[in-house]
Amino acid sequence: MGSASKTKRRRLKRRRLQQRSDTLRQMMTRDSIGIREDTFDEDSRTVDATLASEAPTLVAVTGSNGKKRAIEEVLLMSGLELPEQVTLLDSHDSGSVQKVLGSIRNFRIHDNIPVGPGEPRLRGLDGQVTFTRQPEGESAFQKYKERHLTDVSIGYIVNERKILRRGEVFEIEGRTFTGPKTIALKWTLREGSVLPMGADSRTRLRNDPSIIEDITMDAQLVSLLENRGMPSGLDSQEALDWLAEHRDEVFTSKTAPPTPPPPSGDDGQSRGLNDDSILRVVALALTEREEHIETFRAEVVDIAAVAGVEVREEWYGLKDIKEVRKVVVAARQEFAQHADPMMGEIRFSDSQPADRGVDGIRHALLSRILRNCTSDEELIERKLADCSWGGESVQAAERKSHQLRAQDAAKDYRHFSLMDLASRCLMIDGFSLRGAAKDRIAYAALGFYEQSGLQQRSGYGAALHTTGSFANLTLDAINKSMQTGAEEFPSTWEGPMRRGESVQDFKTIHRLRVGAIPNLKVWVDNTQPDQAKFTDADEPYAVESRSVDVAFSYRTLINDDKDALSRTPQQMGQAAARTVNAVAWSKVTGNADMSDLQALFLATPTGLRQRGNLLTGAGVPSVATLQDLGLLIEQMRGENTPEGEESDDILGLRPVYLIGPSALRTTIMQLVNSTADPDAGNSNVFNPGQSYIPVIEPLLDSDSATAWYLFASPQQISTVEVTFLEGQESPVIIQWTEPSTLSRIYKVLQTFEAKALNHRGMAKHAGA
Secondary structure, eight states, rough: OHHHHHHHHHHHHHHHHHHHHHHHHHHHHHOOOOEEGOOOOOTTTTTEEEEEEEEEEEEEETTTTTEEEEEEEOOOGGEOOOSSSSEEEEEOOSSSSSGGEEEEEEEEEEEEEETTTSSSSSSEEEEEEOOOSHHHHHHHHHHHHTTTTEEEEEEEEEEEEEOOOOEEEEETTTTTEEEEEEEEEEEEEEEEEEEOOOOTTOOOBOOSOOOSSSSOOOHHHHHHHHHHTTTOOHHHHHHHHHHHHHHHHHHHHHOOOOOOOOSSOOSSSSOSHHHHHHHHHHHHHHHHHHHHHHHHHHHHHHHHHHHHOOOOGGGGSSSSHHHHHHHHHHHHHHHHOOOOOOGTTTTSSSSSTOHHHHHHHHHHHHHHHTTOOOOOOHHHHHHHHHHOTTTTSHHHHHHHHHHHHHHHGGGTTTTTTTTHHHHHHHHHHHHTTOOOOHHHHHHHHHOOOOHHHHOBTTGGGGGGGGGHHHHHHHHHHHHHHHHHHHHSOOOOSBBBBEOOOOSSSSSSSSEGGGGGSSSOOOOOTTSSOOOOOOOOEEEEEOEEEEEEEEEEHHHHHHHHGGGGHHHHHHHHHHHHHHHHHHHHHHHHSSSSSSSSBBSSOOOOOOOOOOOOOOEEEEOOSOOOHHHHHHHHTOOOOOOOOOOOOOOSOOOOOOOEEEEOOOOOOOHHHHHHHHHHHHHTTTTTTGGGGGGGGEEEEEGGGTOOOOOOOEOOOOTTOOOEEEEEEOOOOEEEEEEEETTTEEEEEEEEEEEEEEOOOOOGGEEEEOOO
């Protein structure tokens, strides 16, 4: 490839990194004042938090000399631009949907944030944090409940600000501010984040994550640190090194504060501050230093990748990038002396964390396979971003660099056949392919090394089981294709039905019906309070495994059958999602007996059942029939009394979902999407049907083309529950070799079960 083309690609890469850096510079973060424990709601998975206030908080700003300084910022609530909701992320990481833990909504601005004795209360922003029921959201929710996590941080962009110089006075909204300060007149809330370490909003700094080339510590900070044990005479970098090593001692020392030095020019630094304020600057310096180190490491990785050599740990400790370039050039020259001329630019190592060839092959293979599965470019990019470029131990900045290099290197392999890619992987694994027939290459690529007869050079044995081998690259492609199929399948069970908490084994699950909890009784003094009776309120079931196998043989590889890596596993993923959906709805159409020995849907109460939830006879969905069927749910009572009598407790349920077969699609959609009652013939007649959420499920047609249902929200009462074995919330792939057929077998496995838990939250109309 010509030098002009390489230069163009490097410029394009730098431009992308610069655009990303520019975007990050706009975003600020601020810790919330706190989660309010008394607002935890187990069913809705929500908790309230005060997200921000108008109290001044230190931020980092860059002066005209290019250096950073700390300055107080005030966020005016009157200038806040609020969306309906923002995403809840893991540590401000927006690079993957796997980092989405939930959302924040129901924002409120109030005037009850206390500042200090005798000071006026400030306006604050409250929001309701909702955690997703996916495993990542479940984990975070439990950690907050158990008080392992305590805060939520917000990310925002300042659209318009007023910067006050030292001594400058600014009045707005009846308040007076004196510089140095920056006033956010207009700002936009962009996201909320869960952080592994919270901090008081008065002492944590909100940092602009741009790169710091030089960090200067002012005289007062140096004096404070020397007073707390730092040797005198250290320059800024040496002081920061000492500070990083003795961070805990500095922040816990109780020695007397130093005498502030006299003013030394208008450098923007605060003078005459107390120890608490100075320590905020310490926190700023440490944070900037850590960002500088992370960026330096990423640049080291980039330089090594361009040169085609592996990163060495000692390079991270070099003085500057110039020194790094010198040692990388020397390493490249050493490598060239020992390179096999038949191997071209391929490099070797046990882990290959930044190998251009392997990452390029992986990116090229996944891009082609995924585009054979779907035309959704956003989904494709997300799947590619989910790849662990460089391994889990590599820092985020380095993984991003690996991904960009892989995307660039993939261009070299975009026209390769599967056999060409397999050959390239074997060469990377140290095999000599001179004179090897296609079938022998295919045997080795699938892991049948002995049968292939190919020889591997010494020192490469470990490579056979790394991410560089073709078998593992194809496993990755098959897994991504399968997940794409599972995600794109139009499942309808999630919404009207409940996703249960994942279980760890195949033991029987016991779920308590919510109707078993009675209204609270008066507790007479000096008497034993009434206890709820749960014996007859249990619905037991257990998860079951379901699977299907597919073979990827050496013939498939030789024939360059890309469908075996794309369309086939995609259909397997669809089949897995379709199976979950079918099992869930079978609990509705099957109408099996529940623990009270009565059918799920019952028209005439009998036995232990006191109220029915089935209407017979003709009746398509309409305002009138919705009223009749909805009344069955709204009048549902709790569990029977110990004497077998009907409970007096009205559960207060509300039907939310209108569910029907595809034969009733038009009728249902017209009903829920019309402002006026479709049967009234008058546009001024209100249509209450528009408050329902429509669900059209073709599986219901095979049972009845006329029957339709109402479901209450599963957050209010359990309807049908779907529970997965832990780790199999999405279908998983297990692979092994089959020597008798010279194939790799891929098993798609998912373990789950569904169970109708409570008839009270569901009602059925036979419709005919």
